[in-house]
Amino acid sequence: MAPGTARAGGRRRARLQATAMAIVRFLVVVALTYLGLLAVTFFIGRVIPVDPVLAIVGDRAPTHVVERVREELGLNLPLYQQFLIYIGKALSGDFGTSVLTSNPVMADIRRVFPATLELATLGTLIGTVLGVPLGVLAAVRRGSFLDQIVRVIGLVGYSVPIFWLGLMALLVFYARLGWVEGPGRIDVVYEYTVTPLTGILLIDTAMQGEWEAFRNVFGHLILPASLLGYFSMAYISRMTRSFMLTELGQEYVVAARAKGLSEGKIIWRHALRNALVPLVTVIALSYATLLEGSVLTETVFSWPGLGLYITDSLQNADMNAVLGGTIVVGSVFIGLNLLSDLLYRVLDPRTRAR
Amino acid sequence: MSSTRMPINAVRNFLSRSLSRRALARGLVGATAAVLIASASPVALAATPKDTLVLAWAIDDIITLDPAESFEISAGEIMGNTYDRLVRFDVADPSKLYGDVAESWAVSEDGKTYTFKLKPGLKFASGNPLTAEDVAFSLQRAVKLDLAPAFILTQFGLSKDNVEQKVRKIDDLTVVLETDKAYAPTFVLNCLTANVAAIVDKKLVLEHEKDGDLGNGWLKTNYAGSGPMKIRDWRANEILALERNDNYYGEKAKLPRVIYRHVKESATQRLLLEKGDVDIARNLTPEDLAAVEKNADIAITSRPKGTIYYISLNQKHPILSKPEVREAMKWLVDYDAIGETLIKGIGKIHQTFLPMGLLGAIDEKPYKLDVAKAKELLEKAGLKDGFSITMDVRQTQPVAGIAEAVQRTFAQAGIKMEIIPGDGKQTLTKYRARNHDLYIGQWGADYWDPHTNADTFARNPDNSDNAASKPLAWRNAWDIPELTKKADAAVLERDEAKRVEMYAELQRDLLKTSPFIIIYQMVETAGVRKNVQDFVLGATSDSTYVFKVSKN
Numbered sequence: 001m002a003p004g005t006a007r008a009g010g011r012r013r014a015r016l017q018a019t020a021m022a023i024v025r026f027l028v029v030v031a032l033t034y035l036g037l038l039a040v041t042f043f044i045g046r047v048i049p050v051d052p053v054l055a056i057v058g059d060r061a062p063t064h065v066v067e068r069v070r071e072e073l074g075l076n077l078p079l080y081q082q083f084l085i086y087i088g089k090a091l092s093g094d095f096g097t098s099v100l101t102s103n104p105v106m107a108d109i110r111r112v113f114p115a116t117l118e119l120a121t122l123g124t125l126i127g128t129v130l131g132v133p134l135g136v137l138a139a140v141r142r143g144s145f146l147d148q149i150v151r152v153i154g155l156v157g158y159s160v161p162i163f164w165l166g167l168m169a170l171l172v173f174y175a176r177l178g179w180v181e182g183p184g185r186i187d188v189v190y191e192y193t194v195t196p197l198t199g200i201l202l203i204d205t206a207m208q209g210e211w212e213a214f215r216n217v218f219g220h221l222i223l224p225a226s227l228l229g230y231f232s233m234a235y236i237s238r239m240t241r242s243f244m245l246t247e248l249g250q251e252y253v254v255a256a257r258a259k260g261l262s263e264g265k266i267i268w269r270h271a272l273r274n275a276l277v278p279l280v281t282v283i284a285l286s287y288a289t290l291l292e293g294s295v296l297t298e299t300v301f302s303w304p305g306l307g308l309y310i311t312d313s314l315q316n317a318d319m320n321a322v323l324g325g326t327i328v329v330g331s332v333f334i335g336l337n338l339l340s341d342l343l344y345r346v347l348d349p350r351t352r353a354r
Numbered sequence: 355m356s357s358t359r360m361p362i363n364a365v366r367n368f369l370s371r372s373l374s375r376r377a378l379a380r381g382l383v384g385a386t387a388a389v390l391i392a393s394a395s396p397v398a399l400a401a402t403p404k405d406t407l408v409l410a411w412a413i414d415d416i417i418t419l420d421p422a423e424s425f426e427i428s429a430g431e432i433m434g435n436t437y438d439r440l441v442r443f444d445v446a447d448p449s450k451l452y453g454d455v456a457e458s459w460a461v462s463e464d465g466k467t468y469t470f471k472l473k474p475g476l477k478f479a480s481g482n483p484l485t486a487e488d489v490a491f492s493l494q495r496a497v498k499l500d501l502a503p504a505f506i507l508t509q510f511g512l513s514k515d516n517v518e519q520k521v522r523k524i525d526d527l528t529v530v531l532e533t534d535k536a537y538a539p540t541f542v543l544n545c546l547t548a549n550v551a552a553i554v555d556k557k558l559v560l561e562h563e564k565d566g567d568l569g570n571g572w573l574k575t576n577y578a579g580s581g582p583m584k585i586r587d588w589r590a591n592e593i594l595a596l597e598r599n600d601n602y603y604g605e606k607a608k609l610p611r612v613i614y615r616h617v618k619e620s621a622t623q624r625l626l627l628e629k630g631d632v633d634i635a636r637n638l639t640p641e642d643l644a645a646v647e648k649n650a651d652i653a654i655t656s657r658p659k660g661t662i663y664y665i666s667l668n669q670k671h672p673i674l675s676k677p678e679v680r681e682a683m684k685w686l687v688d689y690d691a692i693g694e695t696l697i698k699g700i701g702k703i704h705q706t707f708l709p710m711g712l713l714g715a716i717d718e719k720p721y722k723l724d725v726a727k728a729k730e731l732l733e734k735a736g737l738k739d740g741f742s743i744t745m746d747v748r749q750t751q752p753v754a755g756i757a758e759a760v761q762r763t764f765a766q767a768g769i770k771m772e773i774i775p776g777d778g779k780q781t782l783t784k785y786r787a788r789n790h791d792l793y794i795g796q797w798g799a800d801y802w803d804p805h806t807n808a809d810t811f812a813r814n815p816d817n818s819d820n821a822a823s824k825p826l827a828w829r830n831a832w833d834i835p836e837l838t839k840k841a842d843a844a845v846l847e848r849d850e851a852k853r854v855e856m857y858a859e860l861q862r863d864l865l866k867t868s869p870f871i872i873i874y875q876m877v878e879t880a881g882v883r884k885n886v887q888d889f890v891l892g893a894t895s896d897s898t899y900v901f902k903v904s905k906n
Contacts, residue, residue, distance in 0.1 A: 050779040051786070056417070058425045059782060060800055061502035063824055068500075101590035102418050102574040111589065167621055175625050182631050183622050188408050188613050191593065302617045304592040312414060312591065315777055 030334055034327065035087075041326045042083050045319045055316035056099045086323065095327075096320030100313060105324035108309065113328060114199030115185060116298075116305035119225055120290035126229025127236050128283055132272075134233070135240025139248060140267055150237055157234025162227065166300035169223055181219035183302040190216055224301045228294060232286045239282045243275035250274075277348050284340040291332045401630050407609050407886070407903050410617040410626050411636040414591045420573035421552035422496040425503045427798070427895045428614075430549055434896030435596060435612075437552035437579040438603075440470055440489065440529075441543055443802055448893040449713050451543055455484065455553060455580075455603075459543075465536030465848055468543075472527045477601045478555040478580045486523040491556040493521045493531070495568045503550040506801050510534060510542060538848050540713060544803035549896055554578045582607045582901035591616050596900070607901035608888075627652060627881050633905065634889060635881045639751065643699045646881045653882050657891035658702065660709045660799030661876040662807075663753070665745070665760065667869035668790050669831040673743070677867065678735035682728040684721045684871050686763050691723075696752040696759065697874055704875035706861040707811040707868075711893045713850075714804045714857030720865060728767045740768020745792035746781040747773050756873065757794055786824070788831055796876070797826065802894055804857045808841040811870060812860050830869050837863060 053070050061069075074082055089096065095105040138150040174182045181187065185201055186194070190213040197204050202221070205214035247253065248271055256266045293307020306325060313321035402408040415426040421433050441459070444450040453459070456470045476484035497507050497517040511534025512520050520532045533542060545551070554569075555578040562572035569578070577585040582604065583596040596612040615632060617623050623635040624642040628649060638646060646652050667674040667683065674680070693703040708715035732738065747757040754775070761771045771792070776784075785793045800806045814827035814834050821828055837860065844856040864870065878891050885906050892898040 048780070049783055050777070051783040054779055054782060054786075057502045059786075060425060062505045063822055065500060065502060065504070098590075100414075100417055103590065108590070111592075170622070170625055175629055182626055182629060183617065184615060187631075188406060188615070189403050191613070192587075192595070299618055300622060302615070302619075302622055304589070304616070308591065316779060 033334060034330055037326055037330045038087065038090075038323055039083065041323055042086065042319065043079065045314065045317060045322055046079055046082075048314075048317065050315070050317040052099070052317035052319060055318055086319075090323075090327075095324045098313065098318055098321040098324075100316055100318050100321065105320050108321065109306070109324055109328055111199060112293075112304055112306050112309045115303060116291060116293045116307065118200045118202060118221065119228060119297075119303065119305065120287060120293075122221060122225035123228030123290050124232055124283065124287040126226060127232030127286065130229070131233035131236030132240050132279070135237040136244055136267065136272060138237065139241045139244035142245065147241075150241070154234040154238045157231050161296070162231065162294065163296040163300055165230075166224070166227055166297055169227060170300070173223055180223045181216060183220075183300070185217065185220055185303065186213065187216050187220075224297055224303060228290055228297060232290065235286055236279075236283060240275065240279060243278055244271060247271040247275050273347070277344060280340045280343045280347065284336040288333050288336045292329050402633055403611075404905060405609055406611040406613055407634070407900060407905065408613050408615060408632045409634045409636060409900070410615050410623040410632040412618050413594055413614055413616045414618065416588070416590065416594070418574040419577065419585060419588060420501075420570055421549045421554065421579075422492075422499050422504070423501040423570065423574070424549055425800075430895030431898050431900075432585065432594065432596070432614075433549040433552055434581075434892070434894075435583045435899060435901050436577065436581040436585050436599075437549070437554070438476075438484075438581050439548075439552050440546050443544070443547050443897070445890060445892050445897050445899065448711050448802060448897070451547070455489070461539050465539070466533050468531040468533070468539075469524075470529045470531070472529070473603060474527060476580065476603050478558070478578070479584045479599045479601050480555055480558050480578065481601065482555050482557050484553065484555075484580050485526045486529045487526070488556045489529045489553055490521050490523045492553045493551060494518055495554065495559075496550050497521075499568055499570055501570075503548065503800070506545050506548050506550050510537060510545070535846060536848065537846055538844075538850070538853050540850060540853070541803050541805055541845055544713075545801050548801040553580065555580070582899075583612060598901075608904035609901075612900045612903075624881070627883065630883065633883050633886050636878075638879065638881055640696070640698045640700060643879060643881070651884050653884055654699075654879060655882055655889065655891060656699070656877050656879040657893060658710055659876045659878050660712065660802070660894055661796050662704060662707070662709050663701065663756070663794070663796045663873050663876065665792055665794045665871040665873065666826065666830045667792060667871075668788060669833070669869055670788060671743075671791055673735075673737065673741050674791065674869065676735045676737075678731040679737065680867070680869050682731035682735075682767065683764070683769075685724045685728040685731070686767055686769070687721070687760055687871060687873060688723040688763050689719070689721065689873065692756055692759055692873065696755045699877070699879050700752070701874040701876050703873070705865060705872050707807050707864050707870065707872060708804050708857060708861055709799065709807075709875045712799060712802065712804050712807070714854040714861075716858050716861050718862070718865065723763060725763070725766045732767060732769075738768075740770065742770040742772070743791045744772045744774050745794060746784055746790045747775055747794055748778040748781045749775050750778065753794055753796075760794075785829055788819075788829055793830075798876075799894065805841075805845045808844060808857065808860060811868070812841045812864060813838045826870070832869050 052075065053066050053073070057065055057069055070076060074085060097103065098105050098108055101108055134150050138147045141147055170182065173180045190210070194201065194204050194208060194210055194213055197207065201217040202214065205217055253266060253271060256270055293305045293310065295307040295311045297303065298305045298308040306328065310322060310325035313325065411428060413428040416429040416432070417426060418424050419429065419432065421437050424430070424433055438455045440454060440456040441451050442454045444452060455472055455476055457473045459468060459470045461468055472486060472489065478484050493507060494517045496504055497512045498514050500514065522530055524530055554573070558578045559569035559573060562569045564571055575588060580599070580602065582599060582602045584599045586595040586597045588594045593616065594614040598607040598610045600606065617626065620637055620639040620642045623632070623637055624646055626632045627635040627646065643654060647654055667680060669675045689703045703719060704710065704717070705719045705721055706716055710717055732740065745757055747754055757773050761773060764771045781793070784790055785795065797807065797810065810825040811827060812834070813825055814832060815823060815838055817828060817831060817833040827834060840856070840860055844853055844860065847853040847856055880889070880891060882889050887904045887906065889903045890899070
């Protein structure tokens with residue numbers, strides 16, 4: 001064997017080892033993150049001055065029933081013991097039962113998460129498709145009328161309460177103009193014609209060829225999704241603008257101009273390409289925020305999503321449900337983090353080299 | 355970015371939900387909505403299916419569909435439409451009873467044995483026959499499970515150990531119930547109208563029994579009844595669907611389907627109703643009611659309920675325990691103003707502890723806002739310059755608004771009241787631990803008999819911190835051995851006229867001396883589209899019968 005190949009093999013082994021180490025380190029970090037997340041949520045949930053037994057038995061139950069249920073739930077045990085029991089069960093895949101819905105927590109989440117996923121995905125799509133070009137244009141024509149408009153749109157998106165905007169949008173587009181469907185995910189007529197497979201109604205209706213129901217679902221979805229899209233657009237366009245301004249001030253842009261490249265090529269091929277790297281994180285973050293579920297939007301649009309589920313559960317100290325929701329939200333953040341890291345590598349050759 | 359954002363966000367959402375941002379948004383919405391709707395003429399009307407009644411209602415309080423466990427308002431209505439019981443009360447006159455699955459009943463001479471004869475040929479929705487076996491099993495099951503509403507049955511001396519002897523089948527059509535004392539027959543029968551006495555399908559329930567839970571785990575999300583409707587589907591916080599039960603013994607339901615959609619916000623309910631996407635909206639606020647009233651396609655229907663709203667004074671507090679202070683505070687509430695604004699359409703002023711509609715309720719309202727009189731009383735108590743006090747208030751309307759109104763009128767007599775805002779469960783937790791000064795809350799009748807309220811407002815058998823029973827009188831540390839005896843006597847009085855008189859006396863006693871400032875009786879109101887017929891709100895949650903509704 002030539003000494004060259006031996007060295008190459010050694011290098012490969014070293015790289016494999018490094019990759020393995022990186023994966024292990026990553027898994028440890030993930031595990032610790034989950035543990036920390038659960039611990040914080042668990043203890044916050046237990047210090048809020050709400051008696052969880054109250055949610056189960058109600059205000060009228062006689063004292064002996066209250067005491068019995070408290071014991072059954074293990075609420076008499078010291079906090080750390082309760083936490084250990086929970087972790088132990090969770091590791092074996094048992095996340096407990098929600099007291100508010102009487103269902104296993106994971107069954108509930110399988111039901112509410114697709115509703116939020118559908119809404120957040122469409123919202124992020126709208127926000128990105130509109131926000132990125134708008135931000136680019138605002139940066140290119142800095143100080144122009146267009147820039148001002150984008151700024152105002154962004155400002156409104158930041159400052160107007162989504163609750164108010166949602167109701168206004170319903171009043172105009174649903175009640176008055178009749179262009180879209182009202183609150184809820186689907187009309188009562190179609191409620192039991194579609195069998196839930198994925199829980200994402202657009203996909204379910206399309207798979208079953210229920211095109212009328214598909215149109216109805218889309219009509220229900222478009223308004224809240226546009227609203228969320230508007231808010232994420234406001235954020236994404238502001239960030240795009242500032243990333244683009246940084247890039248446009250770089251020397252390589254001047255060099256490209258001097259080389260005689262067309263302005264279009266400079267902006268879209270070179271500057272935006274570089275701005276995309278941090279932008280990916282911004283978009284992923286904004287997507288993750290939407291996936292947490294927007295409580296106010298879900299309230300106005302009667303959208304049975306994750307945000308309402310977690311909030312209702314927290315208000316009733318329904319800890320199994322809150323912790324289950326936390327795991328999902330944590331996974332979303334970790335997953336999207338990982339995804340944007342991977343995209344970094346694709347977009348930025350320098351990180352690949354390292 | 356860090357993943358610990360979530361709990362922080364959840365807490366933030368949680369706060370913003372109950373606090374100012376939302377209230378602010380509401381105000382803005384109200385104003386703008388009024389302008390927009392005034393100028394709006396709805397385009398094409400959406401319509402609900404002709405054979406389906408669609409209701410918008412906040413049904414997030416439902417936590418179980420097992421009648422032996424269910425004790426929540428919206429669940430009550432579902433139980434009332436889907437389960438039969440021995441007797442029911444007349445929706446038109448709630449003090450009258452009629453047989454449901456019982457054809458007739460008799461009370462023994464000594465007043466301790468009740469014998470029920472069942473209607474023949476009854477069937478459950480499952481097709482199983484409904485016999486005395488099922489009736490006895492259902493009552494025994496509720497007592498053995500001993501869940502939140504079980505006390506309605508155990509209060510006549512039934513317990514896990516004796517229930518199989520006390521409630522038993524004689525033959526297929528005869529059931530006997532024995533009580534420990536000779537109670538007023540109205541009391542026992544009234545209790546049997548409650549959901550906890552609903553009849554479940556023994557065979558079906560036991561098929562799903564797990565670890566000796568008498569089918570409770572299964573029945574939480576399933577159905578085993580014989581009522582006019584059956585439960586087809588329940589998705590918590592989303593939808594609840596009922597379907598006609600063709601095996602029902604009586605007149606069949608007019609519509610094959612009834613669907614409850616969970617809609618929390620009044621403004622959203624109003625939009626859906628005006629647009630015709632729901633037939634009935636159940637949680638409209640006074641502002642939205644006023645607006646909907648002007649719509650020619652919508653009618654408003656209302657019914658006084660068995661729930662009263664009150665402020666209570668913790669008697670552990672040295673100042674609040676003075677009789678003069680208790681009385682003075684009753685003179686410091688502007689009942690008229692509250693009635694005309696904050697609770698318009700959703701409540702009416704009421705000052706005694708029995709809501710109208712219950713046997714023996716009296717409608718006396720001696721108190722009105724009288725600052726001079728209150729000041730006089732405070733001076734007598736040595737509190738000429740007033741005092742400072744706190745009130746725990748959950749941040750929902752109309753309770754929060756009433757607390758603010760009371761804060762202003764209290765100030766006129768020198769009482770500085772600080773409002774401690776909180777979430778519903780939070781203030782309740784504090785109240786139940788007797789850690790409040792003043793508390794504002796509500797109490798709904800647990801079953802349709804005056805004893806339900808007398809038991810909590812006028813009885814406190816043991817005022818010690820670890821008492822076995824903790825009624826409202828206990829929560830306010832009001833030690834009342836004499837009144838407790840009177841209330842106990844009233845529930846044993848077998849002469850109905852005398853019983854009524856005893857409750858009248860109790861109510862007058864409490865009006866004068868109690869630490870409860872009773873403010874109003876809840877009125878339930880619904881907006882109903884004009885093509886909906888025979889939608890009548892019941893006096894209790896379980897007597898609103900959607901199966902009687904038709905549409906054209």
